[in-house]
Amino acid sequence: MILDAELERAGVRVCSRCIYDERVSAISFDEEGVCNYCRQIDALKEQYGTGTEAGKRNFEAIVEDIARAGHGKRYDCVIGVSGGTDSSYMVYLAKEMGLRPLAVHYDNTWNTAISTQNIRKVLSALDVDLYTHVVDNKEADDIFRSFFYAGVAEIEASTDLALAETMYRAAAKYGIRYVLEGHSFVTEGITPVGRNYFDGRYISAIHSRFGRRPMRSYPLMTFERFLWWSCVARIRKIRPFWYLDYGKEEARAFLEREYGWEYYGGHHLENRMTAFFHGIYAPTKFGADFRNNTLAALARTGKLSRAEAWAQYNTEPAVEDELLAYFKKRLELSDAEYDRVMAQPPKCWRDYPTYKRRFERMRPLFALLARANLVPMSFYLKYCFPVSD
Template sequence: MQDNENRPYQQCTRCIMDTTDPEISFDEKGQCNHCTEYFRLAPLYIYNGEETDRAREALIAKIKEAGKNSDYDCMVGVSGGVDSTYVAYMAKKFGLRILAFHFDNGWNSELAVKNVENIVKKLDIDYQTWVVDWEEFRDLQISFLKASVANAEIPSDHAFLAATYHLCSKYNIKYFLSGSNFATEGILPKSWGYNAKDVKHLKGIHKLFGKTKFKTYPLLGFNREFYYTYVKKIKMVRLLNYIPYVKEDAMKVIQDELGWVYYGGKHYESVFTRFFQAYYLPHKFGYDKRLAHLSTLICSGQMTREQALEEMKKDTYPPELLAEDKEYVIKKLGMNAEEFEAILNAPPKSYKEYPNDEKRLKFIYKVYNKLRGR
């Protein structure tokens, strides 16, 4: 881990990112590299009127053309969260034939399950669930927790990507519509996590700390991704970048139209993710992802800096819910309180302290993106 203890605390004067990101930098105005980079890239990824409308219309036409010999035009991952729900809603409005896909890693909240059920029922779309083998997945999650790395969500993120490509290939679907978007997710420090696609890293940590063997856990190495992308011609599209995406407005639409219910925070539709983001990361690493989420909303004009600072003062994790979630997480992982406290109190480590393919993957993806014209 990069030592940040001796650095004076500083917070951006434009957004609210601060020196809890050890790699943050500031200019002479006190504005950080994150919001500066956001504004540099915004013209490429933010909706800008008629030009984006034309691009979206062309994209929808391509998706329909690619799906004309299949049962579906596209697949949409639905978690029960606002972004993926709104993608499904808009894709249906654009006349696309959708296969909804839900990745079940065993941590869904009851509210998330109800949201997903409402989405597929009210939009009248087909639905496929990928359920992980719990014993394999639990062992991998515990391995990442024992490794003391910041991105303990890699087991979920990696499997989701692998399952997505697998199902698109199985159903001959050429387009996967992702809920990822620049307007509300354009800022996230690299120092707070690591590439979920790095199979060497995932296998390396599992080999050091795991007890079971992979039998059904879906893996996605670069070779496999290359096959899906160039041979099967599967494309991932961030549909929300093609529309004027304002989160509060989107939430109201899906509440009114789909009976969607808010779950209290970004990605809190998962019990583990709620505990991970609201307690584990801040407690163990000092990382509060709300800083990045709210800073992005400031940059996209959906919130003022003053509003964001007030939001940061709120307790989004009531003590009763924290205690309940912590007990549930410990029990579900098959651990005892002492074992879990030992993990929480172990010194944080960098992903670089474990096997990884970072240098090779950076080079490969640089070439890969050039070939794709990105």
């Protein structure tokens, strides 16, 4: 109540259950003051039975399907790993459930030493093989630089899409039918599209306009490849934490105790480009702080009070010493050039070609694919519906 009175005085409307405020993309509030994103989480919990016996049974049935599909093969599932909490714990969970995972990593050449060591420690302890695609570092930097010059927020979008493509390629190479992803809508929500959009056409269009080098080693996922993986190869994407009772803090403590895993200081900060995006780029150029995704989730689940979450949200993000200097050096930007680009008006993904309208037109198909776990349900919910400005 104290927080609500404080916000009322400041003239900011905030969800009565989490800390998403009126500045969040496409937000709305019901008569109880609860935002549409909290209601979306409620609906997903009911749909997947998250954290209940029914959810656990549903996931156990999926595990049986995975083992059956992988019978006689070296691996029965693929797990993308970053050295972060969720993906590291996912590897442990798969082994605990009797599966034979192949860990897959897309190396954008901006990993921290901590993330690299975390991957090594967990996979070595669990005797899990690693498949890695390393992009040419100059090529990766050229893509990042292109997005910086484009003036859009999604400076690290190329990493997320490349990891998805790399996991598909690894699955196809070894005849694997299932990909396990360490995402939890309970602990981190489903990020509103807003300034968080990416697809293969978007990446290609921006790089074509602002890039200096050809994309040769970068694993671009085009629309055609996306449909191939989903409709022809029929590689299923499963998110176990959508079914199970999963807590990030408990998982982190377990990893530290069992494997000597090391925390890297914050959500998604195991990669230096991601750290630059969250700590410097998004807050400075776009006035956006994506910590609200995790903090809102902590408030929803009662791990933090709304007042505590709001207070943390209004502190300065933690930024590694020399991170900005490292960014400028890697992308060959002078101080003056960096300042010039940062001072330009922000642009949006709508200013460049994307597949967004195509996804919307094909919404009935993607609804079927999402229900069959052939595309992530979060993709369907975020990308297949029109987004208000």
